[in-house]
Amino acid sequence: METAVRAPATIPDHAAFQTVAVRWVKHWNEHLFSFAVERPESFRFRSGEFVMIGLPGDGGKPLMRAYSVASPAWAEELEFLSIKVEDGPLTSRLQLIEVGDQLYLGKKPTGTLVxxxxxxxxxxxxxxxxxxxxxxxxxxxxxxxxxxxxxxxxxxxxxxxxxxxxxxxxxxxxxxxxxxxxxxxxxxxxxxxxxxxxxxxxxxxxxxxxxxxxxxxxxxxxxxxxxxxxxxxxxxxxxxxxxxxxxxxxxxxxxxxxxxxxxxxxxxxxxx
Known part of the structure; x- marks a missing residue:
């Protein structure tokens, strides 16, 4: 079983992804949490679509997972709902994020729940x-x-x-x-x-x-x-x-x- 390690407050730039700061985090219970990140001016999506979210993995390579955007297309921030997996490669660290920390955000939202x-x-x-x-x-x-x-x-x-x-x-x-x-x-x-x-x-x-x-x-x-x-x-x-x-x-x-x-x-x- 992996030991959860808090995500770094800052992460290196990566050409394939945008870097965004965490605005707020809410823990519903021991299994579930929500968080929001700043919305880049260039980021456009349709309500119901998903996007890749992540952190640096082993060797600095981004570790990304698909997350549906929980905020509507008009919102000024991007909101997400996530489970907590104790030994999950990403969620074991993602659940420890704090306001001001940085995450990777994909540049191309997509999906059929629209x-x-x-x-x-x-x-x-x-x-x-x-x-x-x-x-x-x-x-x-x-x-x-x-x-x-x-x-x-x-x-x-x-x-x-x-x-x-x-x-x-x-x-x-x-x-x-x-x-x-x-x-x-x-x-x-x-x-x-x-x-x-x-x-x-x-x-x-x-x-x-x-x-x-x-x-x-x-x-x-x-x-x-x-x-x-x-x-x-x-x-x-x-x-x-x-x-x-x-x-x-x-x-x-x-x-x-x-x-x-x-x-x-x-x-x-x-x-x-």
Whole structure:
């Protein structure tokens, strides 16, 4: 097992990546933390995309991992949500960062969890497990999403109640958000569910879909997923994505991409 070593406050420049300073860090529990870095003026992305984040590795070579941006495309900083892996090559050090420390940031964000990869519809379901919530935090705070969909539903499945990062903000329907507070109050719905501890919603996402709990009021519309009017985004564990994608295809949903928009999307860069 590796011993966690704090990331250096400064890191050497690297031609392939930008160097950015950490603005804040928040530890949700012993397994989960969020952090934000400054946003370079040249950095442009679409809400829902991911980018490479890293630190110098052995021999000074950058050690990079893909992270979904949790802040919306209009934000002045770049926010991320990460797990803590005690012996992880990157996260064992990344979890120890402090304000002012420097990280490597990739120059080319990309991804398919974006509005451009979906056809128009009435309801948008963003189904996530664990840190898969991150791209949906970005999308839920983007005004374009509320212009394209009548209802925006963020579902977050975790093992323990303390893993429900951003629970209070999402429960409040993004009331403090400067751009979408009014729209979110009318259109945004947050459904957290816990699998291993008592909570108001218990069970995996597939169970909530099967027994109809996912569609309870105040959500409007049919008590099932409708390929004609519903659009679905998936992010999280490989098992959840593969099982839910197979279920959606069985219902008549078609996977979309940036080149060919469809009725559901996954981030294949993460699941293969």
């Amino acid at each position: 509005c451009d990869a979906l056809l128009g519809g009435k309801r948008l379901f963003m189904l996530s497990t664990g840190t898969g919530l991150a791209p949906f935090l970005s999308l839920a705070r983007d005004p374009e999403v509320y212009q394209r969909f009548e209802q925006v539903v963020a579902v977050h499945s975790v093992r323990r109640v303390s893993d429900l990062a951003y629970h209070d903000e999402l429960t409040a329907q993004l009331a403090d958000d400067p751009l979408v507070a009014d729209e979110a109050k009318a259109q945004f719905h947050y459904i957290p569910t816990v699998t291993r501890e008592p909570f108001r919603n218990q069970g995996r996402i597939d169970a909530l879909i099967a027994d109809g709990r996912l569609f309870h009021p105040p959500l409007e519309g049919p008590a099932h997923l409708d390929p004609e009017n519903d659009r679905v985004m998936l992010c999280g564990s490989t098992d959840m994505i593969r099982q839910t994608a197979a279920m959606l295809e069985g219902l008549g949903f078609v996977e979309g991409s940036n080149a060919n928009p469809g009725s559901f999307v996954i981030e294949r860069a993460f699941v293969g």
